[in-house]
Amino acid sequence: MRRRRFLDGMLAAGAAGFLSTELLEGSSTRGATDAEPRELFPGAYQISSRFGGRNLFQYLLVGDSTVLFDMGIARTPAETIFPALEKLGLQPQRITLAIDSHADGDHQGGNYALKGASPHTLLACGVADQAMVEDPQVLWDLRYNFLKADYGVGIDPIPSPDAGRAQKVDLCFEGEERIRIRQDWQVEVLHVPGHSRGHLALHDRAHRAAFIGDAAHGRGCPNADGSMALPVTYYDVEAYLSTLSLIERLPIETLYTAHWPIMQGAEIREFLAESRRTVATVDEVVLSSLRRNPLGLGMRELIDDIGQVFSDWPKDTLIFAMFAIKGHLDRLEDRSKVRLVRDQRPFRWVLA
Numbered sequence: 001m002r003r004r005r006f007l008d009g010m011l012a013a014g015a016a017g018f019l020s021t022e023l024l025e026g027s028s029t030r031g032a033t034d035a036e037p038r039e040l041f042p043g044a045y046q047i048s049s050r051f052g053g054r055n056l057f058q059y060l061l062v063g064d065s066t067v068l069f070d071m072g073i074a075r076t077p078a079e080t081i082f083p084a085l086e087k088l089g090l091q092p093q094r095i096t097l098a099i100d101s102h103a104d105g106d107h108q109g110g111n112y113a114l115k116g117a118s119p120h121t122l123l124a125c126g127v128a129d130q131a132m133v134e135d136p137q138v139l140w141d142l143r144y145n146f147l148k149a150d151y152g153v154g155i156d157p158i159p160s161p162d163a164g165r166a167q168k169v170d171l172c173f174e175g176e177e178r179i180r181i182r183q184d185w186q187v188e189v190l191h192v193p194g195h196s197r198g199h200l201a202l203h204d205r206a207h208r209a210a211f212i213g214d215a216a217h218g219r220g221c222p223n224a225d226g227s228m229a230l231p232v233t234y235y236d237v238e239a240y241l242s243t244l245s246l247i248e249r250l251p252i253e254t255l256y257t258a259h260w261p262i263m264q265g266a267e268i269r270e271f272l273a274e275s276r277r278t279v280a281t282v283d284e285v286v287l288s289s290l291r292r293n294p295l296g297l298g299m300r301e302l303i304d305d306i307g308q309v310f311s312d313w314p315k316d317t318l319i320f321a322m323f324a325i326k327g328h329l330d331r332l333e334d335r336s337k338v339r340l341v342r343d344q345r346p347f348r349w350v351l352a
Contacts, residue, residue: 036084036087037060037084037087037088040059040209040254040256040262041207041209043061043062043063043181043182043185044059044060044061044062044204044207044209045059045060045062045084045088046058046059046256046262047059047060047080047081047084048080049072049076049079049080050224051072051073051106051162052229053223053224053225053229054221054222054223054224054229054230054259055222055224055258055259055260055261056072056073056076056106056258056259057070057256057257057258057259058070058071058072058076058080058081059202059211059256060084060085060088061181061187061204062088062090062094062181063181063182063185064180064181064182064183065096065097065179065180065181065182066090066094066095066096066097066181067095067096067097067098067099067179067181067187067202068081068095068097068098068099068114068121069099069101069202069211069213070099070100070101070107070213070258071098071100071107071108071109071110071111071113071114072106072107072109072110073105073106073109073110073162073163073164074109074110074112074113074161074162074163074164074165075109075110075113075162076109076110076113077092077110077113077114077117078113081110081114082117091118092114092117092118092121093117093118093120093121095114095118095121096121096122097121097122097124097171097179098111098114098121098122098123098124099124099125099173099189099200099202100123100124100125100126100129100133100169100200101199101200101201101211101212101213101214101215101258102125102126102129102195102196102198102199102200102213102214103125103129103132103133103139103143103196103198104139104143104196104214105136105139105159105160105162105163105164106162106258107213107214107258108125108133108139108163108164109136109162109163109164110164111123111133111164111167111169112164112165112166112167113164115167122170122171123167123168123169123170123171124169124170124171124172124173125169125172125173125198125200126172126173126174126175126191126196126197126198126199126200127172127173127174127198128193128196128197128198129196129197129198129199130169130172130198132196133169134166134167134168134169135166136159136163136164136165136166137159137166139159139163140155140157140158140159140163141157143196145157147299147322147326149345150342150345150346150347151298151299151322151326151345151346151347152298152299152300152345152346153299153300153303153319153322153346155319173189173191173200174191175189175190175191175200176188176189176190176191177189179202184206185204185206186206187202187203187204188202188203188205189201189202190202190203190210190246192212192213192215192243192246192247193236193239193240193242193243194215194234194235194236194237194239194240194241194242194243194244195213195214195215195217195233195234195235195240196235197235197236197239199213199214199215199243200213201213201215201247203250203252205251207254208251208252208253208254209252209253209254209255209256210247210250210252210254210255210256211256211257212247212255212256212257213257213258214233214257214258214259215243215247215257216243216244216247216257216271216272216275217232217233217234217275217278218232218260218271218274218275218278219232219274219275219277219278219310219312220232220278220310220312220313221233221259221260222259222260227312228312228313228314229259229314229317230313230314230317230320231306231310231313231317231318231320231321231324232275232278232282232321232324233320233321233323233324234279234323234324234327235323235324235326235327236327236330237279237283237324237327237328237330237331238331240279240327241276241279244272244275244276247268247272248269248272252268253265254268255267255268255271281309281310282306282324282325282328283328283332285305285306285309286302286305286306286325286328286329286332286338287332287337287338287351289301289302289305290338290349290350290351291351294350294351295350296341296348296349296350297348297349298346298347298348298349299322299325299326299346300346302325302329302349303318303319303321303322303325306318306321306325307321329349333349333352336352337351337352338350338351338352339351339352
């Protein structure tokens with residue numbers, strides 16, 4: 001087992017997500033802001049705003065050390081996080097450690113602004129996400145457009161301003177680290193891959209809670225009004241299923257995410273069960289589509305077929321199903337159930 005590390009000493013020294021259509025297409029649409037922080041339990045707060053119609057949540061844990069989980073888009077620190085801190089009687093310099101849950105523009109976009117306001121705040125992310133978190137262009141190339149050349153699907157190659165400016169991180173986590181908020185309160189860093197290779201979550205045993213960012217997706221990412229905003233956007237199916245199992249085993253009563261409403265008890269179990277059902281359905285749709293088309297299908301055709309089954313996924317964001325579909329095809333290829341045909345671009349898949 002990896003050695004557990006306590007970070008309280010380092011934090012004391014340091015104290016002296018994204019897949020909105022608006023973000024990915026570079027829109028300058030500004031989101032509504034609610035700077036009133038919501039107390040979850042003593043010392044823990046949810047900071048909320050809107051982006052592209054979706055909730056955008058960050059979490060603040062305040063004690064001897066102060067930890068911020070996720071930074072939002074480029075404007076989020078100035079428009080939402082800093083005003084929320086002011087309402088709590090805190091300054092940005094009070095943030096000891098700021099953790100990006102994963103590489104996505106709506107989770108890391110505020111990194112540069114946060115470090116500009118508080119240079120001594122330590123900025124952290126998962127090891128496997130570091131290159132993408134540090135540079136929006138790398139994020140765009142490796143996370144959003146890696147399918148464009150061979151499969152003919154992708155987005156505008158120029159990063160949106162909402163993704164922020166390049167910003168180096170100070171720490172990288174692998175999971176199993178512990179962060180001491182105060183003497184009687186610590187949280188454990190969890191590695192929860194699937195949506196990204198380096199995705200992180202925080203487990204708070206004392207309060208029987210977990211902060212998981214975008215680690216589980218249910219049937220898709222909702223708008224603030226409950227309607228569907230985005231398809232599921234996990235990349236690695238096996239890693240994603242393992243993450244669902246890990247969350248299911250956590251001794252928690254409350255689940256906090258980046259875009260979904262707060263969940264408790266049976267709501268958590270149903271959310272995770274729905275996440276598994278969605279994986280099973282996508283798998284079956286991909287295989288059924290290939291059975292009906294013996295000459296094979298490309299990514300665009302498979303996206304269209306998925307959209308017929310998941311009719312609540314909006315047409316204007318259906319393109320983002322490409323990530324999960326590619327993950328399913330990779331797994332099916334590993335299991336010798338499908339074969340990738342590379343005789344011409346865009347590549348296509350056939351049943352093996």
